[in-house]
Amino acid sequence: MEEPSDGRRMGGAERRPAEGRSIATVGGGEKKEGNAGGEYGGRWGRRRRWSSPTVLLVFKNTKRKFRYTYMIFPVSYINKIPFYDLQIIKMFKTCAATIRCTKVVRNVNLEKLRHNYLFPEIEARALEHMKKYPDADIIRLGIGDTTEPIPDIITSNMAEYARGLSTRTGYKGYGAEQGNKDLRKAIAESFYKGLGVKDAEVFVSDGAQCDISRLQLLLGSSVSVAVQDPNFPAYMDSSVIIGQTGDFLDETLKYKNIEYMTCGPQNNFFPDLSTASRTDIIFFCSPNNPTGHAASREQLTQLVEFARKNGSIIVYDSAYSVYITDDSPRSIYEIPGARECAIEVSSFSKIAGFTGVRLGWTVVPDELYYANKVPVINDYDRIVCTCFNGASRIAQAGGLACLSSDGFKAVMSVVDYYMENAKILIETFSSLGLVVYGGVNAPYVWVHFPGSRSWDVFSEILTKTHIITVPGSGFGPGGEGCIRVSAFGQRERILEACARLRSVLL
Numbered sequence: 337m338e339e340p341s342d343g344r345r346m347g348g349a350e351r352r353p354a355e356g357r358s359i360a361t362v363g364g365g366e367k368k369e370g371n372a373g374g375e376y377g378g379r380w381g382r383r384r385r386w387s388s389p390t391v392l393l394v395f396k397n398t399k400r401k402f403r404y405t406y407m408i409f410p411v412s413y414i415n416k417i418p419f420y421d422l423q424i425i426k427m428f429k430t431c432a433a434t435i436r437c438t439k440v441v442r443n444v445n446l447e448k449l450r451h452n453y454l455f456p457e458i459e460a461r462a463l464e465h466m467k468k469y470p471d472a473d474i475i476r477l478g479i480g481d482t483t484e485p486i487p488d489i490i491t492s493n494m495a496e497y498a499r500g501l502s503t504r505t506g507y508k509g510y511g512a513e514q515g516n517k518d519l520r521k522a523i524a525e526s527f528y529k530g531l532g533v534k535d536a537e538v539f540v541s542d543g544a545q546c547d548i549s550r551l552q553l554l555l556g557s558s559v560s561v562a563v564q565d566p567n568f569p570a571y572m573d574s575s576v577i578i579g580q581t582g583d584f585l586d587e588t589l590k591y592k593n594i595e596y597m598t599c600g601p602q603n604n605f606f607p608d609l610s611t612a613s614r615t616d617i618i619f620f621c622s623p624n625n626p627t628g629h630a631a632s633r634e635q636l637t638q639l640v641e642f643a644r645k646n647g648s649i650i651v652y653d654s655a656y657s658v659y660i661t662d663d664s665p666r667s668i669y670e671i672p673g674a675r676e677c678a679i680e681v682s683s684f685s686k687i688a689g690f691t692g693v694r695l696g697w698t699v700v701p702d703e704l705y706y707a708n709k710v711p712v713i714n715d716y717d718r719i720v721c722t723c724f725n726g727a728s729r730i731a732q733a734g735g736l737a738c739l740s741s742d743g744f745k746a747v748m749s750v751v752d753y754y755m756e757n758a759k760i761l762i763e764t765f766s767s768l769g770l771v772v773y774g775g776v777n778a779p780y781v782w783v784h785f786p787g788s789r790s791w792d793v794f795s796e797i798l799t800k801t802h803i804i805t806v807p808g809s810g811f812g813p814g815g816e817g818c819i820r821v822s823a824f825g826q827r828e829r830i831l832e833a834c835a836r837l838r839s840v841l842l
């Protein structure tokens with residue numbers, strides 16, 4: 337078992353654990369080490385019946401009031417439990433007699449994954465806090481999930497489309513795997529006007545995160561990969577799962593065989609490409625989650641030149657492009673030469689509050705080739721047809737409504753609302769004498785607490801103000817010393833959070 341560490345990262349999507357689902361039975365006490373036995377009972381905590389085989393773990397609890405903690409949970413949960421300040425002493429199978437294993441060996445790559453559950457860890461701490469302060473009014477500025485209703489012009493289009501499915505004339509089954517023709521055209525015209533992106537190069541999907549995984553399937557296990565540090569974890573975790581990385585190293589808090597490109601204030605949130613090693617693939621996110629930094633034209637020009645010189649492919653994530661307020665590029669294809677070295681993934685999630693509706697897209701230019709002169713787009717088309725049967729028709733109807741002139745105005749007014757929140761957050765943290773990044777071209781504010789550890793800052797803010805943020809180290813070692821504050825939230829909650837921060841931290 338691994339030692340707990342601060343380098344824990346979230347796994348995949350930014351989401352809360354399923355409501356009402358507890359992940360373990362937890363007990364505690366002064367029980368002596370070695371006396372735990374192979375049984376478990378009610379006195380060690382609330383009993384819970386699991387339908388699958390369970391194990392009992394005995395932990396030494398390094399921080400909390402009990403010296404020992406006992407947890408009972410399904411074997412399959414071992415990698416999901418946040419062991420942040422617990423040290424495992426013993427592990428017992430609690431119902432070995434009922435285990436009937438198959439002969440299937442677990443995917444070795446999944447064995448490598450750290451228990452990357454930043455958000456469940458945050459949620460567990462929030463629950464603990466709520467137990468301690470049952471009357472506290474918690475404000476959640478952690479998870480990057482949209483909060484404001486989808487404009488009616490969009491939902492009425494989806495509702496109308498859905499009602500049509502109940503009629504003889506309106507019913508439709510499978511659509512084109514690559515997406516509705518009109519939507520592909522609308523995406524090309526709205527987001528890539530004048531950039532040479534053709535409708536046929538746009539693949540509509542159920543979201544950027546799913547596309548990242550499909551791209552990994554396309555790339556396979558033998559490519560080498562670079563990521564920004566800190567980063568949105570889907571790139572790295574999917575690299576681990578597909579087999580592109582080595583083991584996680586506790587000393588560095590990094591996976592082996594991944595090039596971590598540090599992006600912090602010291603380098604204007606852009607990697608030093610003169611020292612970066614060549615990799616086949618470069619995942620690059622701008623505007624960036626979590627730092628909120630949008631790469632400038634000069635920076636992206638350097639990135640494209642670097643990729644072209646090295647014969648690399650950039651996977652460019654522009655999920656927050658509509659949040660850009662200055663003249664930073666909104667697409668990698670604004671940079672000359674990018675069509676020969678870049679794929680772009682993007683999403684309606686943060687554009688239109690579609691985090692639950694699910695709609696995104698990927699652009700694969702037909703000028704992008706493998707070393708053997710095969711066009712990458714051919715393989716991506718094959719992957720999409722084999723592993724995905726097309727986005728929901730209803731979601732696509734919503735996407736088309738977003739890209740109508742009135743629909744776009746309506747969704748952008750919600751984007752502006754979040755950006756006003758970001759401004760309020762920036763003003764607040766700045767007035768407290770802190771250095772703040774992001775929040776100008778992205779709905780994330782990245783606050784620097786020099787000399788402090790991210791998790792300590794997270795805990796202090798939670799204890800003193802009942803506000804949940806995200807520790808920057810959860811996004812990679814490069815995020816240590818910072819917290820991410822999300823501007824997704826109702827205005828009155830943001831104002832209340834700022835008032836609390838001012839009264840407590842000033």
Ligand SMILES: Cc1ncc(COP(=O)(O)O)c(C=O)c1O
Pocket residue numbers: 350480542543544545546568621624625653655682683684685691695696
């Ligand atoms: C940078 C980035 N890319 C992709 C996603 C996932 O987008 P989707 O909801 O379309 O899967 C997120 C979600 O938070 C994100 O922050």
